Amino acid sequence: MQMTTAIPEGITTPDNVDTRLGELSFFDGVPDPASAQKIYDFIDFQHAYQAYMSGIQIASMYAIRQGLLEFGPANTTAVQFADLMDSKALFLTANTTSVYQMAWLELTDEPMVIETPPDVLGIVDDHWFKYVADFGRLGPDQGQGGKFLILPPGYEGDVPEGYHVARTNTYGNWVIWRGFQVDGSTETAVKATQEKFKIYPLSQKANPPKMTFINVSGKEVNTIHRMDAAIFEEINAVVQAEPSMGESEEILGILASIGIKKGQKFEPDERMQGILSAAAQAGAVSVKTIMSRPRDEMFYFYPGESVWMNPFPGGSYQWLNEGAKLLDARAGFHYYATGITPAMAKKIIGKGSKYAYTFLDKEGYPLNGSETYRVHVPANVPAKDFWSFTLYDNQTRSMLQTDARFPGIDNNREGMVQNEDGSFDVYFGPEAPPGQENNWVQTIPGRGFNLIFRLYGPLEPWFDKTWRLADPELLP
Numbered sequence: 136m137q138m139t140t141a142i143p144e145g146i147t148t149p150d151n152v153d154t155r156l157g158e159l160s161f162f163d164g165v166p167d168p169a170s171a172q173k174i175y176d177f178i179d180f181q182h183a184y185q186a187y188m189s190g191i192q193i194a195s196m197y198a199i200r201q202g203l204l205e206f207g208p209a210n211t212t213a214v215q216f217a218d219l220m221d222s223k224a225l226f227l228t229a230n231t232t233s234v235y236q237m238a239w240l241e242l243t244d245e246p247m248v249i250e251t252p253p254d255v256l257g258i259v260d261d262h263w264f265k266y267v268a269d270f271g272r273l274g275p276d277q278g279q280g281g282k283f284l285i286l287p288p289g290y291e292g293d294v295p296e297g298y299h300v301a302r303t304n305t306y307g308n309w310v311i312w313r314g315f316q317v318d319g320s321t322e323t324a325v326k327a328t329q330e331k332f333k334i335y336p337l338s339q340k341a342n343p344p345k346m347t348f349i350n351v352s353g354k355e356v357n358t359i360h361r362m363d364a365a366i367f368e369e370i371n372a373v374v375q376a377e378p379s380m381g382e383s384e385e386i387l388g389i390l391a392s393i394g395i396k397k398g399q400k401f402e403p404d405e406r407m408q409g410i411l412s413a414a415a416q417a418g419a420v421s422v423k424t425i426m427s428r429p430r431d432e433m434f435y436f437y438p439g440e441s442v443w444m445n446p447f448p449g450g451s452y453q454w455l456n457e458g459a460k461l462l463d464a465r466a467g468f469h470y471y472a473t474g475i476t477p478a479m480a481k482k483i484i485g486k487g488s489k490y491a492y493t494f495l496d497k498e499g500y501p502l503n504g505s506e507t508y509r510v511h512v513p514a515n516v517p518a519k520d521f522w523s524f525t526l527y528d529n530q531t532r533s534m535l536q537t538d539a540r541f542p543g544i545d546n547n548r549e550g551m552v553q554n555e556d557g558s559f560d561v562y563f564g565p566e567a568p569p570g571q572e573n574n575w576v577q578t579i580p581g582r583g584f585n586l587i588f589r590l591y592g593p594l595e596p597w598f599d600k601t602w603r604l605a606d607p608e609l610l611p
Contacts, residue, residue, distance in 0.1 A: 179410050182392040187366060187418030188462065189386045192264035192469035194360035194369040195227070199309055199473070200239055200262070202358035206349050209241035209307075210334045217325045218352035222534035222542055225357040227473040228492075228587060229534065230525055231541040234314035234324040238334060242287040242306045245336050248298070248343075249310060252331040253280035255324070256487065257312035258476045262305035262373055263382045266452065266475045271312060273478045273487055275299045280331055288378045295337070304381030307373075310334075311474060319547070353540075358473075359531060364408070364415040367393070371401040422470035425463050427494035427501075427529075427585070434464070436491060442499065442606050443491040443588070446472055447480040471532050482598050485519045489593040494529065494585040497606035502585060504578035507564030510586075511605035514557030519592025521546050524561060526576055529583040537577040544576050563607070 152159045156177050159170040166174060206214050216235040220226060229235060233256075240247060240259070251257055255271035255278075267285070272278040276299060284298035287306060294300055314324025328348070335343035360369055374395050379387055387397075393411070394401050403411055432438040433448035433456070446468055449456035452475055454465040471492075478487050496502055516522050523545035526535040535542040544551075544561060550573040553559055562568055563586070567575035578584055588604055596602035 176406075176410065179393065179407065180414055182389055183367075183411050183414030184417050184421075185389045186370070186393050186395070187414055188421065188466040189389055190370040191360070191366070191418070191422065191466050193262075193373045193382075194366045195469050195473060196260070196262055196264040196307075196309060197369040197373050198360040199358045200307060202356055203237060203239045203309075205356075206351060207347055209239040210247070211344055211346055213238045213328065213332055213346055213348050214351050214356075215325055215328065215348055216352045217321060217350040219321060219541065220534075221353060221540045222536045223353055223355055223540075224351070225355075225359050225531055225533045227359060227532045228471060228525075228527055230523065230587075230589060231534070231543040232316065232521075232523055232545055232591075234316065234321045235311070236314060236324075236328050236332075237309065237311040238332075240285065240308040240310050240334060242285065242303070242308070243336070244287055244290070245338060246287065246290065246292075246294075247285045248333070248335055248337055248340060249283040249285060250331055250333040251276065251280050251283060251312065252314070252324075252327040254278050254327070255312040255314050256478075257310070258474055259283075259285065259301065259303070260309045260311075260475050261303045261381060262307035262309075262377050264469065264475060265304070265381070266477065267303045267308060268299070268301035269476055269478060270299070273476070273483070280327075284337065288380060305377045307376060359533065362415070362419045364412040366415060366418075367395065367403075367411055368401070371395045418466075421463075422467050425467035426471045429464075429467070431461075431464070433461075436600070437603070441603070442493045442495040442497065443604060444493060446490055446492060450480055452477050452480040483593075484595060484598075485592045487591075487593070489590045489597060490587055491604060492585060492587045493607065494583070495607075497608045500609075501583050502563075502578075502607060504565060504582040504584055505580040507562060507566075507568065507610045508607040509610055510561045510563070510588075510607050512559040512561060513602060513605070514554075515596070515602065516546070516590070517594035517596040517602050518590040519594060521591050523589045523591075524563075524576065525587050525589070526563065526578065527585050527587065529585055532585075535579065535584050537579055539577050542576060544574070548573060562610075564610075568610070 150161045156173045160167045203214055214237050220229045220235045251270045257270035259267040261267050270276055270283055282298050284300045286302040288304050317323040333343050333346055374397055379397055394403055434444045436443045448464050449461055454461040523543055525543035528535050552574050562571050562575040563578055565578055565580045590597055
């Protein structure tokens with residue numbers, strides 16, 4: 136042809152392409168029907184995988200809601216682990232020392248009031264699992280307790296004075312607060328909540344409805360989302376329940392591409408069900424790998440030198456780094472843990488808590504409950520309050536279920552042996568080494584486990600890394 140331009144390299148695609156999808160056939164850029172079907176199957180798989188990875192936090196909040204409502208209706212029921220949370224509960228990476236208490240807040244079109252108790256660490260997260268407010272020690276009430284006014288999605292009415300005001304983009308919201316033991320007793324924290332905590336519509340402030348407080352310590356509680364294809368049903372339930380304004384257009388677009396769309400029934404056909412199942416399998420192994428063996432150096436406190444890891448790589452509770460969203464880190468966190476607040480990632484001297492976790496020993500092998508490990512805790516631990524270890528099941532990410540009701544240890548344990556230089560050696564294994572019964576936590580032979588070290592009231596040496604926790608070391 137007279138009007139011909141030499142086409143630069145890399146623009147055209149051959150008519151026959153051998154890909155990971157198999158052999159694909161085109162006629163000058165147009166696929167034949169069989170190739171088109173292979174490509175659409177691949178596109179649908181990619182969208183389903185992305186929906187799993189970007190929607191896992193939505194499923195997690197769905198499961199929390201379902202677990203709480205098993206014990207009573209929203210707004211008037213407060214669940215208390217009045218005798219501490221123990222290994223009976225299926226709850227993502229909870230600790231054995233705080234007094235966990237929580238409620239499900241369900242708004243209508245009017246603001247709701249939450250009256251909070253003093254001296255707690257409290258969070259409100261919305262149904263999309265996004266941060267709404269802090270209360271307690273790190274909240275605007277500064278640990279004194281107070282009245283919080285939660286404004287519903289799109290609210291444009293009057294906002295009265297005398298409240299700490301927060302706006303949520305969802306009608307459903309998770310309210311969780313941790314009280315603290317006093318001289319080894321939970322009584323003060325439990326009583327303060329029962330005396331002070333209330334949820335009620337603003338219009339009922341003169342006569343708030345009565346709250347019901349339920350002690351669930353020692354009971355079977357499940358707040359964990361599904362890891363198989365049923366996770367998409369959990370995500371869909373939240374999409375149908377909440378205004379779309381609260382979630383990003385990109386995530387909603389990914390969900391819509393596999394049939395999860397507000398106002399529309401989620402009815403995948405047989406072909407799509409197979410794709411969703413395969414995507415869930417891929418998503419499940421991905422989040423497990425991201426958290427247990429991350430490849431990004433930002434996860435590690437001492438890259439290349441230690442196996443201890445940070446659940447908030449990049450130092451942001453929103454997983455932002457240099458303007459980029461760390462999508463894998465977000466998915467991994469919501470597989471492993473729960474509760475979102477800026478305070479979890481901030482440097483706050485002497486308040487709140489900080490975490491280090493590992494699935495591996497010093498040599499990089501998975502922690503094995505058949506073996507015995509020692510973790511050396513150097514002297515002068517940078518914790519204003521106390522420090523602790525807790526063991527978790529690799530599959531449920533909940534407390535490891537052994538003979539011990541509380542599968543953990545902290546430096547307040549009576550009879551704990553301290554070394555002459557002020558350091559501690561803590562042991563994890565199926566049986567206690569001789570003479571170390573008070574410094575030991577039981578594991579399960581033939582089963583893996585992972586470990587979280589917590590600092591309560593972290594001090595400067597933790598942040599500047601002049602104090603360093605030793606890696607788990609396998610004993611001969």
